[in-house]
Amino acid sequence: MERIDLDAVIREPDQGHTSKGDQPKWQWKGKWYKADYMGYEALSEVLISRLLKRSNVSGFAEYGPVRIRYQGRELPGCVSDNFRDKDEILVPLERLHRAYMGRGLAETLGKLKEAKERIRYTADFMERTTGLTGAGEYLALLVELDAFFLNEDRHTNNLAVIRNEKTMEFRYCPVFDNGLALLSDLNEYSLDQDIYDCIGRVHAKPFSRYFEEQVDAAEELYGMQLHFFFSIKDISRELEFAGELYDEKICRRAEQVLFEQMRKYQVYF
Numbered sequence: 001m002e003r004i005d006l007d008a009v010i011r012e013p014d015q016g017h018t019s020k021g022d023q024p025k026w027q028w029k030g031k032w033y034k035a036d037y038m039g040y041e042a043l044s045e046v047l048i049s050r051l052l053k054r055s056n057v058s059g060f061a062e063y064g065p066v067r068i069r070y071q072g073r074e075l076p077g078c079v080s081d082n083f084r085d086k087d088e089i090l091v092p093l094e095r096l097h098r099a100y101m102g103r104g105l106a107e108t109l110g111k112l113k114e115a116k117e118r119i120r121y122t123a124d125f126m127e128r129t130t131g132l133t134g135a136g137e138y139l140a141l142l143v144e145l146d147a148f149f150l151n152e153d154r155h156t157n158n159l160a161v162i163r164n165e166k167t168m169e170f171r172y173c174p175v176f177d178n179g180l181a182l183l184s185d186l187n188e189y190s191l192d193q194d195i196y197d198c199i200g201r202v203h204a205k206p207f208s209r210y211f212e213e214q215v216d217a218a219e220e221l222y223g224m225q226l227h228f229f230f231s232i233k234d235i236s237r238e239l240e241f242a243g244e245l246y247d248e249k250i251c252r253r254a255e256q257v258l259f260e261q262m263r264k265y266q267v268y269f
Contacts, residue, residue, distance in 0.1 A: 001065055001066065001067060001241075001245070002064070002065075002066045002067070002265060003066070003067040003068075003069065003074075004033065004066060004068060004069065004079075005069040005070075005226070006026050006033060006065070006068055006069065007069065007071065008098075009026045009027075009028045009119050010026070011024055011025065012025040012026060014025075014129045018023045019260070021256035022037070023035060023036070023038075023164070023179060024036040024037060024075075026181070026193075027227050029081070030081065030082050031079050031080065031081055031082065032079065032080050032081075032152060033068060033077055033078075033079050034077055034078050034079075034179065035068045035070065035075040035076070035077040036075055036076045036077060036186040037215060038180065038184065038186065038187055038188075039184045039186030039187065039189075039250075039252050040076070040079075040182075040184045040186070040242075040246055040254070041179030041180060041184050042063075042065060042066075042076050042077050042078035042099050042179070042245070042256070043065075043076070043182075043242050043245070043246055043251075043254055044149075044178055044179050044180070044181045044182045045063040045078045045079050045179050046063045046064060046065050046241065047182070047238060047239060047242070047254065048063075048149055048181060048182075049061060049062050049080075049178075050176040050238045051228070051230055051234075051235070051238060051258075052175065054228060054229045054230035054234060055225040055226065055227060055228045055229060055230075056226070056229075057141065057175060057226070058143070058174065059172065059174035060174045060176065061078045061081075061083050061174050061175065061176035062080060062081070062191045063078040063079065064078065064079050065078060065079075065241050065242070065244070065245055066078060066111050067068060067078045067126055067245070069242075071168075073118035075269065076245040076246065078179075080176075081175050082174075083176070084162060085164075085241055086193060087164050087165050087166045087167075088162050088163065088164050088165070089162070089163055089165055090160050090161075090162055090173065091160055091161050091162070091163050091170075092131075092156065092157040092158065092159065092160045092192075093105050093125075093156050093157040093160060093161070093167075094099065094155075094157045094159075095157075096105065096129060096130075096161070097156075099152035100125075100129055101125075104156065104237065105122065105125075105156045105159075105206075106152075106156045106206065108121070108156070109121070109122070109156070109206060111190070111208065112215070113119065115207045115208040115214055115217040116217040116220065116221060117141075118141055118206075118207040118208075119136070119143075119207050119218050119221060120136070120212070120221055121219055122135075122139060122159075122207075123135040123138075123139055123221075123222075124132040126138075126139075126161065126197065126221065130161055130170035132161070132170055132171070133172060133232050136218075136222035137222050137223055137225055138172055138224070139218060139220035139222070139225055140219060140221070140222040140223065140224075140225045141175075141225040142154065142159070142175070142226065143180075143204075143207065143211075143214040143215055143218045144215055144218070144219075144225060144226040144268070145175060145210065145225070145226060146204060146211065146214075147162040147180060147214065147265070148226070148261050148265050148268065149178060149261070150182060150183065150199065150202045150211075150261070151178050151180060151181040152179050152180050152203055152204065152205065153177070153179070153180035153181075153183075153205065154177075154179070154204070154205045154206060155205050155206055156206050157205065158175045158177045161235065166182075182201070182254045182257050183195070183198050183199070183253065183254075183257055184254075188201075188258045189201075189202075191249050191250065191253060193252075195253065195256055195257065195260070196260070198259065207228055222264060224267070224268075225266050227269075228267060228268050228269050229269075232259060232262065235255060235258050235259070235262075236255060239251055239254065240254055240261075242254070242258075246259075
């Protein structure tokens with residue numbers, strides 16, 4: 001497994017976009033490195049990206065496991081290529097909405113009563129301001145993925161598009177930032193807690209607090225988008241890497257979460 005010393009690399013500033021704190025991040029030689037902060041975020045990122053290879057999702061960031069040496073400590077982490085090309089920047093929908101409408105997207109969504117209204121509004125805004133098509137289907141796919149993987153951190157600052165600063169053309173952002181999924185926050189969901197109780201306490205973002213409500217609303221508007229092609233054996237096989245970084249209890253917990261989600265969301269298989 002790759003080991004990297006990042007003491008000499010300037011850590012990326014915290015963005016403050018999540019209520020659960022910011023993972024330590026570094027950008028170096030065209031790659032992004034992230035270290036665990038709340039629990040087993042790197043396991044979640046790597047495992048989910050590997051499972052997405054066995055799906056119909058065409059654009060997603062691929063993560064690999066890495067040991068990060070920083071300030072005298074060795075931390076579990078993950079690494080991915082920079083998915084932005086030259087002259088491209090990441091534009092969060094929160095910032096895009098503020099630029100066009102004078103207020104953040106989260107504030108506007110909070111004034112709409114139903115998840116269906118919030119999703120439709122966001123899709124229409126994206127298409128109107130970027131010239132892209134298929135925004136509704138894109139959002140539907142994201143909320144389906146978040147429901148399946150229990151991603152509790154899909155806020156309006158990591159819903160984003162990519163803009164080329166020379167041509168001013170936009171493209172959709174690949175699926176990324178799945179660290180706070182699979183009950184990876186051990187401060188909130190410690191290993192001694194009942195897994196089914198933990199699953200029931202995970203709240204969705206940004207269109208509703210309930211994953212099912214987001215999914216039902218998005219699929220009613222734009223249809224079901226997600227299809228997986230992996231099995232229980234594939235999950236166990238893809239988890240083998242984690243044994244080098246994590247305690248067996250963590251690996252088995254992530255595995256059990258996915259088995260339960262497969263049972264619950266059989267429609268995606």
